[in-house]
Amino acid sequence: MIEIRVTKRQGAFRLDIDATLPFRGICGLIGPSGSGKSSLFSILAGHDRPDEGVIRADGRTLFDSAAGIDVPPAQRGIGLVFQDGLLFPHLSVRRNLLYGARPGAAARLESLSEALGLSGLLGRRPGRLSGGERQRVAIGRALMAEPRLLLLDEPVSALDPALREDVLGLLETLHAQTGTPMIYISHAPEEIRRLANIVVTLNNGAVADISHHPSPYLRGHTAVPSDMLKAG
Numbered sequence: 001m002i003e004i005r006v007t008k009r010q011g012a013f014r015l016d017i018d019a020t021l022p023f024r025g026i027c028g029l030i031g032p033s034g035s036g037k038s039s040l041f042s043i044l045a046g047h048d049r050p051d052e053g054v055i056r057a058d059g060r061t062l063f064d065s066a067a068g069i070d071v072p073p074a075q076r077g078i079g080l081v082f083q084d085g086l087l088f089p090h091l092s093v094r095r096n097l098l099y100g101a102r103p104g105a106a107a108r109l110e111s112l113s114e115a116l117g118l119s120g121l122l123g124r125r126p127g128r129l130s131g132g133e134r135q136r137v138a139i140g141r142a143l144m145a146e147p148r149l150l151l152l153d154e155p156v157s158a159l160d161p162a163l164r165e166d167v168l169g170l171l172e173t174l175h176a177q178t179g180t181p182m183i184y185i186s187h188a189p190e191e192i193r194r195l196a197n198i199v200v201t202l203n204n205g206a207v208a209d210i211s212h213h214p215s216p217y218l219r220g221h222t223a224v225p226s227d228m229l230k231a232g
């Protein structure tokens with residue numbers, strides 16, 4: 001389970017989230033612009049600190065204001081992928097993949113590069129990659145740390161439709177191979193329909209709805225019992 005009960009005030013905006021989600025499958029996080037999706041993303045990643053509350057993932061407390069627990073981002077076991085596939089421009093694909101990875105991760109480089117279709121690109125710098133290739137490297141870098149949870153913030157919105165299709169297909173394959181749960185922010189209903197088996201809708205800083213969403217990909221093999229879903 002992922003248990004999220006947090007509040008945070010940002011100027012006039014107040015985030016007040018109370019949700020329990022299964023620690024598996026792909027959770028689509030949607031809502032109007034300004035509803036708090038990115039704010040929640042930063043809080044889960046540990047880049048922003050809630051005013052109060054608790055975050056637990058698969059039995060592990062990541063944040064608990066009352067107990068004074070605030071696990072640093074690098075120790076949360078959470079991989080992050082952003083819209084623009086942030087990479088170090090002066091480092092090769094190989095060094096981007098290895099940057100910040102755990103000692104011993106180099107052994108994973110080959111199989112991961114193969115799975116991501118990056119084997120022939122390891123010596124290149126990001127400036128000589130297409131947008132889709134850059135985004136695949138960004139996903140690879142997030143996976144090098146063997147995260148227990150992957151957070152993706154509009155990972156394909158900057159790509160043209162063909163590349164978008166590539167990356168979405170890759171995410172489906174990765175999920176099938178690793179089973180790593182994902183939280184996927186998007187404005188695009190077709191991406192959510194395709195990938196997500198649970199959809200959390202935010203509105204004005206709060207959870208407005210949590211519903212099952214039988215994506216064509218996940219339907220049938222990641223059924224989630226309704227008693228595992230709870231919106232506060």
Ligand SMILES: Nc1ncnc2c1ncn2[C@@H]1O[C@H](COP(=O)(O)OP(=O)(O)OP(=O)(O)O)[C@@H](O)[C@H]1O
Nearest residue numbers: 010011012013031032033034035036037038039040
């Ligand atoms: N540091 C900050 N200080 C004050 N207000 C902030 C800060 N960061 C975000 N906000 C406000 O918090 C609200 C939620 O923003 P957030 O970026 O989380 O929304 P979002 O759902 O991700 O939007 P979008 O879909 O446009 O990316 C907005 O009203 C925003 O202006």
